[in-house]
Amino acid sequence: MQCGRPLLLRQPFAPNAFNRVILGCVNVVANEMNPARVAALRLGMGEEMPAFSVQINCGSGMQAIDTGFQYIRDGEDDLILAGGTEALSHSALLYNKQAVEFFSGLNNARTFGAKLKAFAGVRPSMFKPVIGLLQGLTDPITDLGMGQTAELVSHLFDITREEADQYAVDSHLRTANAQKQGHFAGEVEPAFGRDGTLYELDDGVRPDSSVDKLAKLSPAFERPWGKVTAGNSSQITDGASWVILASEDAVKKHGLTPKAVIVDSYWSALDPEIMGLGPALCSVEVLKRNGFGVNDVDVWELNEAFAAQVLGCLRAWEDEKFSKTVLGLDGAFGKVDRTKLNIDGGAIALGHPVGASGNRIVLHAMNTLKRLGKKRGLATQCVGGGQGGAMLIEAV
Incomplete structure (x- = not known):
């Protein structure tokens, strides 16, 4: 509610002008079994507002956007509120x-x-x-925890512990700098505790992080030689995100100023044991079918479930054998420019409220394109259960 109300108050139309509400959520609590409908009513969108929730594990928030995108593309709706939410602190x-x-x-x-x-x-x-929460983070088919799947990815692509720790440090430093420079202004709403305490920014960011400090942490999942630790993994947090999807007719009717247009989306599936490589598949497919390559993307948002998982995807794209055998390319997909990847950090610093993250990275990619004056962005993430989602957007 704390991010939805300010968003709706900024709009030149009434809350009941939407055609429907779609909300991604993974750990739905028993007393709010359809959180989309609960949110719609609490936001004052009217009793006649259709609302439904979607669940595809970590991709739920992005799936909400994708589903709304298809409703509008097919001409059924003109205005949709799409979001993602998660309260991992309330896991049963x-x-x-x-x-x-x-x-x-x-x-x-x-x-x-x-x-x-x-x-x-x-x-x-x-x-x-x-x-x-531990049950939810354990794959029922492979009986592996998500951290263990990241260990497998690190093994397949020779990701070292130092590389993973260095990536985590970079995430914290980038996010701390983004907060200092105001890059989240207008995107992150201040939150108020029940006691009135004001929380202006996410407080999991550690600007004093260093490789030396992270090196002291023990492996979290595969002791003693594992590479995945609490320090180079995403944080378990609560969070929510909303975006407004509008057709061209709705933009004209309400005098809206769009931030970006959704070009295309793609979902992939693979062995759950290496679910972290999901982005390596879906990102290439969505770019390939739109005639783009690795250098045509100005802003990459690759959700940081684990540092080893992100680095594994990058390493896979540079690997000629993987690109030919798995991606069906003639050669290596290519090297992603790290200055374009997760420019303002990611889930290692900000946290990964699983139902919300897919929505947040699409929103942040839009805002980053606008801030930098760039054209094309791609938001992608791995999905528990062995899947991956990617959304290609262009600035307006």
């Missing part, structure tokens, strides 16, 4: 299987004796909570 604590069976048996016990028999089977271990 669950009962384990034994506890569930106990409560089921207790519920079915009809006599006093049957209830006593059920209670006789109680064990303290039954009530050890299952952390829902």
Whole structure:
């Protein structure tokens, strides 16, 4: 709500002028099962506003934009509010299987004796909570945590621990500089705590980060030789993001000034064990079918799930064998200019509220193009479960 209300207040039309609301969310809480509809009503968009939520793991916020883009492209809608949200701090604590069976048996016990028999089977271990967040970050097909998939990517492309730590440091320094220079102005809304505390900027950014400091951290997933640590991984945070999608008719009708146009989007899938390479596939496909190459992109936003995962994608694009065998190219896709990649840092510094991140990187790519006076941007991300999404945009 804290980012939606200011956005709607800035518009020259009423909140009920939208055709529909689409919101990405992964960890939907039980008391708000369709957060898009809840948000629409709380934002005062009217009882007649259709609203639905989408879920494709980390790509949910981008999927919300993509779905709205298709509604408008097909002529069905003119004005859509598309967003993403996540409150990872509210991830559920669950009962384990034994506890569930106990409560089921207790519920079915009809006599006093049957209830006593059920209670006789109680064990303290039954009530050890299952952390829902850890469950959600573990792939059910491979039984690997997301960090372990990043370790596999680092192994495949020989990413060193020092390289991963250096990338993480760069992310923090770039974000700290962006905050100082006001690059997030008009994009990041201040938030207020229940006690009235004002939070003007994301506070996970560490401008004093260094490779030496990060080198002291132990591997988080594959000890003792792993390369993925808490310091070179995305932070677990809460967050939300909204964008307004409008047709040309809506732009003219309401006198809007668009920031960018969506050119195309593409989704790819691959082995869940190496889900971090998803962007390496979908980004090339969306560029290829629009006649562009690696040097035709002015701004790259590649979501920083893990430093090793980002570096793995970059290394894959430079690898001739990978490009020929997997991407179907005649040679290596090419080297991404690091001065064009995640210019203002990314999820390692800002955090990765999974349902919101895909939306945020599209929004930030738009604003960065405008700020730099550049033309073409590409936002892309890996998606848990072995997928990847990419969206190609051009500044207006």
